[in-house]
Amino acid sequence: MKNSAFRSDPPGNRVTAHALNVGDRINTVGFEKEALSAIPLAVRAGKDGIAILLRYGAVVFAGMSAEEEAAFLERLSTRIGGRLTPPEEETATFELAGMGEDQVAAGGPIQVRDFSLERLLIISDALAKSVVLAHDEREVAKVFEIIEPFVRELASSGKTQRSRRGILKLIGDALLVQHNVSGRVAIAEKPDALWDRPDLERLYARLEDEYELKQRVDALNRKLAVVAETANTLADIIDTRRSLRLEIIVVLLIAFEIVIAFYQIYAARGGH
DSSP, rough: TTOSSSSSOOOOGGEEEEEEEEEEEOOOOOOGGEEEEETTTTEETTTEEEEEEEEEEEEEEEEEEEHHHHHHHHEEEGGEOOOOOOOEEEEEEEEEOTOOOOOOOOTTTTEOOOOOOOHHHHHHHHHHHHHHHHHHHHHHHHHHHHHHHOOOOOOHHHHHHHHHHHHHHHHHHHHHHHHTTTTTOOOOOHHHHHHHHHHGHHHHHHHHHHHHHHHHHHHHHHHHHHHHHHHHHHHHHHHHHHHHOOOOOHHHHHHHHHHHHHHHHHHHHHHO
């Protein structure tokens, strides 16, 4: 097969790509000597496969068996930070389309003109972003599940029975997800392979549409804005409670001073 990134022709001219979001980050230092590509890092793995490592915590296997993937992940285990158990995963199949155009059929295999490394990197980029988004969407959904009872309580009664510690925990959960999700992977950025192969822009655009990357990022950003606003509201509630307590303390002190003053006046008159 001409212009193929694989050592041998895939059986049936079809390759399966398996993407996993294994952690928050992957340390790729030390793989440079094996690299087929530097950014993202692509290395040969298994008998005839290729592994693409994304520093933001995703790995994509192409043309590898489950056993080969497991062996590579074991090798990678000490390099994964913030490990996810179980990892988010997604699978796609791409097959040779001969001289026709690259096509991304909804729900079907991705049709490619050849199995070049650049095409593999572009497909892997879209898959990796999709699994990372899936993880981030799940994390934000968890925070919404935590926040929703509080919001309902606040809407129905205008107050909350939660303690200051409970509210601080809600703020912590909201801010932690916002920190982990925001900017971890620049979904809007195009893969570096397009700098050398601008003719593959259309393929990437079709992959963006198929995996709804832009729409999912927009929806995630809107939810993150709600999370941030909720955290601010919770902080305001804590400030209001603190201010109310301070006001009560001041009033009590003033009342105590008045009582002392009256007592002193009464004692002075009784002394005469």
